[in-house]
Structures are given as structure tokens and as C-alpha cells.
Amino acid sequence: MKLILAIIRPEKLDDVKRALEDAGIYPMTVVDVRGRGEQKGITIMYRGRPITIDLIPKVELQIVVKDDDVDKVIKIITENARTGKPGDGRIFVLPIERSVRVRTGEVET
Amino acid sequence: MKLILAIIRPEKLDDVKRALEDAGIYPMTVVDVRGRGEQKGITIMYRGRPITIDLIPKVELQIVVKDDDVDKVIKIITENARTGKPGDGRIFVLPIERSVRVRTGEVET
Amino acid sequence: MKLILAIIRPEKLDDVKRALEDAGIYPMTVVDVRGRGEQKGITIMYRGRPITIDLIPKVELQIVVKDDDVDKVIKIITENARTGKPGDGRIFVLPIERSVRVRTGEVET
Amino acid sequence: MTAPTLSPGDTAWLLTASTLVMLMTVPGLAFFYAGLVRRKNVISTMMYSFLAYAIVSIIWILYAFSLAFSPYGPLHVFIGDLKFAAISPFVGVKPSTLWIGTTVPAFIYCGFQLTFAAITVAIISSAIVERTKLSAWVLFCILWLTFVYCPVAHWLWSDGWPVSVLPKIGLRPALDFAGGMVVHMSSGFSALVLAYVIGRRLGYGREPMPPHNITYVLLGMALLWFGWFGFNAGSAVAANGLAASAWLVTNTATAAAAITWCLLSWIKEGKASSLAFASGAVAGLVAITPASGFVDPLSAIVIGVVASIISYHMVEFRIKRGLDESLDAWAVHGMSGFWGSIATGLFANPKINPGNVGLIYGLIYGKPLIGALQLASQIVTSLAVLGYVVCVTFIIAKIIDKVVGWRVPAEMEYVGLDMSVHGEEGYIMR
Amino acid sequence: MTAPTLSPGDTAWLLTASTLVMLMTVPGLAFFYAGLVRRKNVISTMMYSFLAYAIVSIIWILYAFSLAFSPYGPLHVFIGDLKFAAISPFVGVKPSTLWIGTTVPAFIYCGFQLTFAAITVAIISSAIVERTKLSAWVLFCILWLTFVYCPVAHWLWSDGWPVSVLPKIGLRPALDFAGGMVVHMSSGFSALVLAYVIGRRLGYGREPMPPHNITYVLLGMALLWFGWFGFNAGSAVAANGLAASAWLVTNTATAAAAITWCLLSWIKEGKASSLAFASGAVAGLVAITPASGFVDPLSAIVIGVVASIISYHMVEFRIKRGLDESLDAWAVHGMSGFWGSIATGLFANPKINPGNVGLIYGLIYGKPLIGALQLASQIVTSLAVLGYVVCVTFIIAKIIDKVVGWRVPAEMEYVGLDMSVHGEEGYIMR
Amino acid sequence: MTAPTLSPGDTAWLLTASTLVMLMTVPGLAFFYAGLVRRKNVISTMMYSFLAYAIVSIIWILYAFSLAFSPYGPLHVFIGDLKFAAISPFVGVKPSTLWIGTTVPAFIYCGFQLTFAAITVAIISSAIVERTKLSAWVLFCILWLTFVYCPVAHWLWSDGWPVSVLPKIGLRPALDFAGGMVVHMSSGFSALVLAYVIGRRLGYGREPMPPHNITYVLLGMALLWFGWFGFNAGSAVAANGLAASAWLVTNTATAAAAITWCLLSWIKEGKASSLAFASGAVAGLVAITPASGFVDPLSAIVIGVVASIISYHMVEFRIKRGLDESLDAWAVHGMSGFWGSIATGLFANPKINPGNVGLIYGLIYGKPLIGALQLASQIVTSLAVLGYVVCVTFIIAKIIDKVVGWRVPAEMEYVGLDMSVHGEEGYIMR
């Protein structure tokens, strides 16, 4: 199993969620975060001065899936969270050693 | 060392925290998250129409423990966060490569 | 690539951010969390009674960097987030298997 | 009888006072209560108050004002008739001798009383938060206003037995300047009954249910305090010395009670809780309400201090009994309203309101009998109000339970009523 | 002519009413609108209202009051002159027969009217939120106040053609008690025009843009309702029976409209939305505004119910058309203001305000012609206001677009105006 | 002497004005200040204001009103006596010639003044936020009210030397219509002294300490502005032309000052900060306060603009000096209060308040000497107030430091006073 950490634009959450549902991927955990990428945030010219807003609100999805589903999930997220402009986000894949269901105590792998 | 990610019901946080304390496990980081499991959230019948509330507030515990303590912590969490109803949550175990204490800079393993 | 999870004091965020910038490390994700370390929170004497405040607001940095940069980032964070008093925080390093840029879909390693 | 003359000064004050009392419910009470519940029910809790205000506003015009304030009808010792229903036959732009406010247009006397009826109903919602169907609450508002509020208001403020019959049997007319019995005892004890009938919130006692926004509680408290000057000083129905006196004793009792409860929490629990301050302020406001047109500022201090001591212990008692009377309307409104009604019979000072003497000033000024009789009237009437309110509210509550049912399904309660009933989220702070 | 005598009672009420109306904008409207936008624009949205209030406050004193309320000047059928500019020549501590408020000091009549002008401008900001330059807004406030508000206010409330010319051509003087046309139609239709000129927010229709803080919307609604008693009952410019009547019908129509819209959302969407309640309350307040000095409480119920039905469907229509008139000032203020202005010609009851008869009471009391003429005057004047406002606002909006441009750059809009324009973050809750 | 007659109109306005001023502290100031601190101290900051209000409310009744407003006693040039302590001997339901408000019941004159005393004390809390023991604050409230507020209020508003002695030595009686010196200079300079004695917050200057909730600051500002109409127009102690004038100049100066400070931030810092607008509004309100019963609207614009310019630079100066006078009561209240007191001696216009002429209108109307003498009186009295307040506050602050200590332990400060002192969390938004 893998933990997929996907940091995306908040306004794309609904689209991504819906697309994942359509693919049969329901479970997820969502965290409200702030972030910046390589652009060092957004720089705006205002009244002739540059202003940098460096931590922009983002949403982090944490999705644990079977190894086989990783590619599918990544594909869905990239396609649905994309605007083509800087700030679209990043997806990271982490290894999971064990997964336990609290309700039953059962261990999944 | 392992990072235990446990997503539980917010109203069970106090119980879990207390049970961990009793077992000598103090350190933890708590994140407020929203999530849904395989049930796709909660579905309610209201005035004859089904309503799905899909992202329910949850609490994510992040606890880094020695490898030997992983089972104990999982056991304590499952026992104390359980209600037996859908939505009780999930526990994931991730490998940690290094752990550093900011105050001293010392590396633990 | 590695995911560096650094839990630090919120009031040190600006210093750490600035120091990382100076070292050329821009990208990061920031999560507002609460936590306690081995001290079980802060204990205060108030009107003769001990009071324990157990979950203190912290900030969690999530920074994904090339393997070579890990030591540098850890050093910068420890140096700039340190006050020398309990509660300075912890840094954990986790392995990343894959990293995808949403905007382009390109996979980094 | 010559037509009474309109006083612009009195009218100005009544217009203002009515507006102030309106603010107590919309949004005063709404914020006070909404701050005390969990985040997932903030909208729902506010909507109970808002809907109560809106529903009472309409019904008041249609028939409730007439039921409560018409001095006519066969049962006029108990309740008015429908002579002024739909208030169309009576053109209210002129003052009328039918009501206490003979120098103000009847329309604003009607409006002023409307705001009292509305807040009384809204207070009761504190007992049902986080678990109750909206339809049940709407139904309750209508029935309770009709069968509980109208009679009790009629008793004390129109031609009811406590003012018309008691004097005939040798007692004094019962005093309730601004609603210690009519508003606070009736709503507080009704809240207790509802809490009993509806039952506890899921997880009550097992899970923490801390107030999600104390700043809203404090905002609500402040707006209540602010509006209460209209409530009490407005009840003089004139801009005169009595209104001024009511203003000052209201502030005094409230401050004394707020400090007292805050001190109790400081001493007993080691923390000077702001919620303690807020609860104390409300207890003080409630307790001075019936007395505010009769007592002097020093007595107001005593009334406030005792109110907080009583209500503080009633909260403890309520919790010990495991009753989820969720926001303590009974302990604060019911019991401090009770205390204030009795205290009126103790501290009424004839230098403030000539002719009205409580036991203590009766002893001082050599009229102990009149004072004792006043106290007796206060006790008798309070107990009658208490008994009537508890019985009728219980019947209404049970009927509603049978007909529509009070509780939402468990999943709705778990998710929170904001999402499940209103389809809304209070705050989206991300 | 003898100098009019100051009435302390009337003055007390006008001082209070002006203060209440001030609160409607600062912070009533500011919170209402700020709660409806996304978190990243909460400060920005409030600042539009606050700046509108502050700018109007200064300009009003300098020349706008004179333009609107001077009965002199060559164009006095259309607009006043600058005789009272800078209000220095006229010392306002005494009452003046020039204005309706002959028993109150001219200064407070000027101040009362100031608060109306300010809120009218502020309402328009609802159409431009989350995407507009501050400089464009500041410019708009000045131009719109001068070229739209001053003439329209002059028409109805000073010596304009709807009151001075219409009677001469056989119609009745147009009635607008507290600003159905002057305040609500003018701001509502101007909002529509601005929304059209400025265009939609980025992502509108594609991304969810839920209100970030419904509790602020409800707080704003409550403060509007509260302050509106000053708005409508204050428009009697005296503490008299008419003020009392206006108070009561205002409350009645508002309650009826709030319940109606809430019911519509319950029935049609399955949820009793609190935003529906709030929108209904505002629609009711708007609709009763022009009628509040003329109609009785039962008519007020009808006016409120119909207002919500109309505005509810106008919101739907607006959304279907894909127009980002962001916070629905047009649907609520514009259309309910229109309805209320017409309704005044239907429901005016001479028992409330002698001499003023709408069509319905005209039929009842045997004066159908007068009633019909009144209705005609209402329709003619409403349409004239509508036409004038739309045209002039369009011109102003286009000029500003050319000169400074309305929209901020896309990145600023994305980041939010709080950070990019004001350099501030509304809440730092971490 | 015949007993004065009660005026219902004046009484209605005083009842309203007192209620409005109460709202300025509870919750106006509380929200203004609480929004400016960090989230972890939101409750604590509010509680300083609430407790100040409650404590002053009680002490005022017990003895402070008498000390401040009794014209009797051996030291009556400096302070009153205890003749009216516990206000029991004087029955306040009737007007009294002892005080300026001869047409209103003495009780409400006492209540009106109470609200002034309370807000003055509460303003000082802005200097001690986020680091101070509750017990020290409670003690300070009592001592400061007694030894600073009562004398200074007596000087200007009862029988003190600036009104009784200055005329005898050839100067004019000092003018302070609504409290430029009594309220704002005294609280502002006391805040400076306290900040100096208590010292900086931990991490001040090294860590960012941004305001956690700007919407609360704006809400607080709005409620202050709203309530200030009661503060200034109420200080006429009648519903007359002077009250109307005070209403209008208050609004004008405030708007001018808000725009000015906002512009300064726009020009100098590139952002039109909403906090700048709010600070400007308060500076304008403060500056017009002493002048509000004397100046015309055009002068009010000047007073407002200059107030913002002064206070803006004083904030910069304070920051440069590294002083943690945390919420700038000194820069805003102290310095704009000073400016307003001087400005009264410049701009007083006899057309507004007959007999009172400032230097500028003295020159215009050919009475330069009277104007100059007025200005001299304003300067002398302001400086005396400043000197007295600074010295006595310093002594009180030092005594409290010795007896109970001002600062909480460092860990409590780190965790925040909400959790550590009050055991509460302001918001639980999860």
C-alpha cells in the first residue's frame, strides 16, 4: 500500500473528488495547508511595487491505496487539478508498512 | 522508528490521549482534518431525500515511536477510538529514516 | 527524494522560512498542528495549583528535497527554530518513492 | 373619558426601547447560544432564535397580543379575548387608556410587548439545541406562545388574577415590573421540562462538548446587557424617573452578579472564567428584571450577588443530576427569575416607586404588614406561574413528541444540524 | 412665518434613528456582505462599505445635502442648488421649515439623510466584490452620489417632479416613505449595471464560491433589521403615531418575508437555509420601506410574503442568466424595492396616514379613482427612477472603466484582495 | 429655587445615550482590542474591558460618582466629597440642579457618567494585554478610578479649578465637552505609563504579533463609532440643537480622520490598510470629543484630518522607541485627545455654542482676546491633566508592582492567558 500525498488548489478539490469517485476511489483524508512552490509564491505589482504573497492556501489529500491503484490515482489527480499555471501542486508517494482499520482492528496490506 | 498516522473521531481524542498517557506514550502531533472512508461519507434521509455529507471532521494523530512500541500504540488507539460504527478511522504505519530533536540537534534512531 | 516533516514553534516560522530561502530552498507546505513532546505539555503553577496545557499550537513543515539536501535543510531548521527550551520540536525524515508535478504531469526523482 | 395625549418624549423612548429589546433576540440570544454549542450546530442554534422571533412577530399581530392584553372577555381573570385580533379594528396610531402606556401610540405598545413575547420563546430553545427537529420547534413556538405566554402575560400585565383578584382577598397586587415571572420563570422552567422530555444529546457526559466560540457568547452577553436597558427601563412605558431608576439598578445588579459568579469560578475552580462572568451577568439581568421598577441601587447589588450564588449552585445541581438542560436556561433564567420575583417583595422601596413596599422597607418605614403581604403575593404568584408553566409545557411537549417527534435521527445529530437540516456550514475558514 | 419650535421628544427620536441607520452600514451591511464572500476577501468587502460611508459623510456636508434637499435653484424640479453647500451659511442648531423635520434641528435632519445616502451607495458594493480596484470604487462613490443619488432623493423627498409636477397633471404626488425608490431601487438596479460592466469573478460558475462565514451574514442581517427601525420609523421625522405604525409594519413585513423565503428553500431545495431566512428578511425590509408610513400590519404581511416570492425567483433568474451580480442586490433591493413602491399604491390605508389611499383601500372606502391615480403615480415614478438610474450608472461605470479600470489583475484576484490590496489577513486562527 | 422640571424628550435621549455609551465598552472596546491581539489572548483581552466596566459600575454607585460630581466638600476645587456616596440619601428619580442635566432624572445623569468612567478605565487595558495578572488589573481599576478619574472628571465637569478658578484669574473656563481630557488624555497617557512600568511582551520586536482577527477590530470600531453618538451628542444632556450639532460634527471628523489615516497607509506603505481606517476613525472620534459641542462641521473636517496625521506619526514614534504600548492608546487617545482639547480653543464657533469662542473665530468675529484666552485655558488645563495623570498613574502602577506584581510567569504568557488564566479557549473551530 502507498500513501499518496497530493497538494492541490482548494478550488479544484470538488473536481478531483468527483473524478476519484467516478473511478471508484472513495476514501481520503483532506488537510488544509498553506504552501509555496519553486516560484516563491505569487508576486504581484501593486502601485508600482512588487508584493510577494508567499504562503498560498492549498489542500493536501492523503489517500492510501493498493500499489496497483497508485498510477490511476495520480493520473486522475493530475488531470483534474491542473490549470496549467504555476501553483497547480505536487503529488508525493510514500510507502506504507501497515494499515489498520480501527472499527475492526483488522490489518490490511 | 515508525510514524503512526491515526485518523480517528474528534470526540475520541481525549480518551485516546489519556490511554496513551497511561501507557507512557506522551509525544504526539494532532492535525484537524476532514475525511471519508469507503462509505463515501454519511447518507441521511431528510424529508424523503437522501443527503450525503461527504467530508466529516476527523483528527489525525501523528506519533513517532520506536519500532517496539508500534503494536502497543496501535492496540491502544484501536481500543479507545472504537465505537463499532462506520467512520471509526484508520491507522497507517510509515517508515522513518531519521529523527532529529530541534532543541539539541541530536539524532535519534 | 525525502519528505522532511519538521514540527516547530509557530513564532519561528518566519525565521526558518527566511533562512531556507537564503539557502535556495523555496518549496514547502505548512500545516497548523497542535502537539506535545515528552514533557506532556506545559505545566504552570496558578494560584497554587498545577495546570497542564497539553496540546500547544505548532507548525509542521513538509518539505520534499533531493537526498543531498536533507542534511542542509535539517541544519537550517534546527538552527533557526531553536530557543533551547522544551518545545522546540522534532524533525522526521521519510522516504519518498515518487514525486509528480501536477502542472506538467512530469515525474521527478 | 378624554382621549390620552401622546407624549413625543415617551414615544421616542418606547420606539427606542422596543428596538433594543428586538436586538436581544436578533442577534443577542442567537449569538449567546450559538457560541455555546459545537461548531457543527452554530447555524441551527441561531435559527431557533430567529425563527422564534419571526413566528411570534406574525402571531402576535394576528391574535396573541389580543389574547394577552385585551382586558375583556369572559375569562378575563385568566386570559383576554380576540377583540383586538389582527389589530385591524383598533387603529393604533393613537394612545389608548386600555394599556399602561397611555402616552404612547398603541402600535408601539403592541410592538414593545411583541419583543418580550419573542425573546421569551427564544430563550426556551436553549434546552433543545443540537438534537431537535425544526418542525417540532416551529410547532412548539406557536403552541407555547398561545397557551403559556399569553395567559401568564395577561395575569401580570393586563387584568389577570394576580393583579385583580389578589387585592380582593386581602393580599397586594403581585408585582412583575419587566418580566421576572412572565418572561424568565416561564421560559426557564419550560426549558427544564423540554430538556426532560427530549432527552440528552448523543454522547452527553461521555464526550467533551466545549463551547465552540466563546467570543460569540461574550458578544451575545453584551448585546443582552445593552438591550436589557430597553427591556427594564422601557417597562416604565415612559421616559421618566422610574425609567432612569430602572436603568441604573439594571446595570448595578448585572455588574454585581457578573463579578460574583466570576469570583466563584476563580475561588472554586481556580480560573476566572469568562463564561462565569457572562452567566453571572445574565443571572443579574434576570433577577433585577421584576424588581427594576421598585428597588434602589444598593438593593440591586444584593439582588445581583444572591442571584449569581443561587444560579451557580443550580447549574452544579443540574449537572449532578445528569440532565442535559443544555445551556442552563432553567438555572439562570428560571431560578434567578424566581429569586428576583421574591426579592421584589423584599426590597421594594417606596422612595423609588411610591406605594410599593417590600418586607424590608416595610420594617424600616413602619409598614411591616404591607411589606409582608407584598411578599406573600410574590410567592403565591410565582408558585402559580411555576406550576402552570410546568404542566402546560409538559402537555405541549408530549403532544409534539407524539405528532412529529422531537429528535432528529442519530446520524443527523452526529453530522450536525447545520449540514443536515440547513445544508450550510457556519464558517469556511480554509 | 414664525420659526418652528424644537420638540425634544422628536429630536431624541431623530438622534436615535440616525444613529441606528448609521449602524446599518457600519458594520451591518459590511458584515452581511463580508460573510457572503470568500475568506480571502473579507476585509476588502467590508472596506467597500466603510469607505462608502466615510466618503459620503464628507461629501454630504460639502455639497450633496444641498443638491438633494435645497428646494431652490433653476432646476429645482430635477435637482437642488448649492445654497446650503458646506452647510456653513445655514446654522443648523435650530429647526427649519425647509425640510419635513420642522420640529428637529436642521443638523440632525441633515445627519439623518446622510446615513441614508451612505447606505445606498454601500449597497451597490455588493455587485463588485472580490474583483474590483479600490480606486475605481472610491471614484464611483463620489460620482454616483452626485449624479444619481442627489437627483433621485430630490425628486421624492424635496421638491422634485414626482411630488411637485405629477399633481399638476392630475396624478397624485408619488409616495416613498423611507426610500423604496430612492434607496433600494436605485442601488439595486445600479448594482445590476455594475455587475454587467465589470464582469464575472474568475472561476465563477466553475468553482464553488460558498459564503465563508454565515454567522457574519446573520449578524449583518440582524443589525440591518435593528437599524431599519430607525430607517423606517425615523422617516416620520417625529416620535408620533406614524413612527409607531412604521415600526410595527416594518417588523411584520420582515418576519413574514423571512419565513416565506425560508419555507421556499425548505420546500424547493429540501433545506431550511439560514441564508434564505436572511435574504427574506432583507427583501421584507426593503419592500415595506416605501410603504411603511402608509400601510397597516395585515397589509404588511402580504407585502412581505410577495416580496420574498418575487426576489426568490429573481435570484433564480439572475443565476440562470449567468450574471455574477454577486450578492444579489438587484434581486433583493432592486426588485423588492420596486414591488414595495407599487404596493404602496395598492395598500395605502387612510386610517394610518390620512389622505393617502391606495387602490385597494380606495375600492373599500369608495374612492377608487384616487387609489388608481396613486397607483399610477407609483408606477410612473418607479419606472422613471429605474430608467434614470440605469442610464446614468451605466455612463459612470463606463467612464470609470476607461479612466482607471475596474478590475484588479488576475493574480491579485486569485490571491484575494485582503492580501493584495490591503496587505491584511482577516483572521489568523492558527 | 424651584425644582427643575423633567423633560421626557431629554430623558429619552439620555436613557438612549447612556445605553449607547455602555455598548462602547461592552463589547465595542472589548472586540476592538481582542481582535488586535494574538488568538491565545482573545478572551483575556475582552475580560479586561468587561471587568473594568463591572467594577466601575459598582464603585461608581458606592462612592466614585459622589467624589467626582459632588460640588461640596473642603477640597471642592480639586475633588468632591462623599455626600452622595451609595447614592441612597439622594433619591434620583427627580432632576437636580446640582448637575448639568437639570431636565433629566439624577439617576440617569449618574448612569450616563458611569459609562464614561467605565470606558476610560477600559481603554487603559490596551497597554497591558497578553502579559498581565488579572488581580493587578482589578486593583488598578479601583485605584485609578478613585485617584485619577474622579479628580480629573471633577475638575472639568463639576466644580474643579479649570472651571471655577481659571475665570477668576482672568482666563476662560476650560472646555471639555465630552471628555477629550477627562477620558482620552487621561486614559491615553496612563496607558503609556503602564506600558513603561510593565515592560514588553516576550518576543516583542523579534517575533511577528499580527492581529488575529481584523474583523473584530472593525466590528469594535463600528460599535465605538455608533456608541460615540451617545457619548458626544449625549453630552448635551438634552435632545436639543447642541446635541444635533455634536452628532453631525462627530460623524464628520471621524469620516475625515478615517479617510486620512487610510490614505497615509496607502501612500506611505502602498496598502490601504483597514486597520489604518479603524485607527483613523478612533483618532477622529477622540479629537472631536472635547470640541463636539462647540465647533461647526467644516472645522470638524480639519480636526479629523489633523488628528490622524498626528496620531499616525505618534504610532511611528512609539514603535521606533521600542515601547510596547501594545494597542496604541497613547498615540491615538492620548495625543488626539490632546489635539482635540487644543483645537477646541482654536475652532469654537459662537454660532454653535453661544458665548464660546476659539482663537480662529475670535479673529473672524473681532474677539481675538477672548479666543486667545480660551486657547490658553485649554493649554494650561491639558498640561495640568497630563502632568497629574502621569504622576499619579506612575505611583499607582509602582505600588501594584510591589504588592501583587504585574506580570504573569513566562510560561503562562507563552501559552496565552486564555488557557492559563481563564481556562478557556476562544474559538474551537475544528
Ligand SMILES: Nc1ncnc2c1ncn2[C@@H]1O[C@H](COP(=O)(O)OP(=O)(O)O)[C@@H](O)[C@H]1O
Ligand atoms: N518540494 C516541495 N515540498 C513540499 N511541498 C511542496 C513542494 N513543492 C510544492 N509543494 C506544495 O505544492 C504547492 C504547489 O506547488 P508549485 O510548485 O507552486 O506547483 P508547480 O510549480 O508544480 O506549479 C505548494 O504551494 C506547496 O504547498
Ligand SMILES: Nc1ncnc2c1ncn2[C@@H]1O[C@H](COP(=O)(O)OP(=O)(O)O)[C@@H](O)[C@H]1O
Ligand atoms: N484509504 C484511506 N486513505 C486516507 N484516509 C482514509 C482512508 N480510509 C479511511 N481514511 C480516513 O479515515 C476516516 C474514517 O474512515 P472510515 O473508512 O469511515 O472508517 P471505517 O470504514 O474503518 O469505519 C475517513 O474519514 C478518512 O479520513
Ligand SMILES: Nc1ncnc2c1ncn2[C@@H]1O[C@H](COP(=O)(O)OP(=O)(O)O)[C@@H](O)[C@H]1O
Ligand atoms: N514522538 C513524536 N511524535 C510526533 N510528534 C512529536 C513527537 N515528539 C515531538 N513531537 C512534536 O514536536 C513538538 C515539540 O516537541 P517537544 O518534545 O516538546 O520538543 P523537545 O522535547 O525536543 O523540546 C510537540 O509539540 C509535537 O507536536
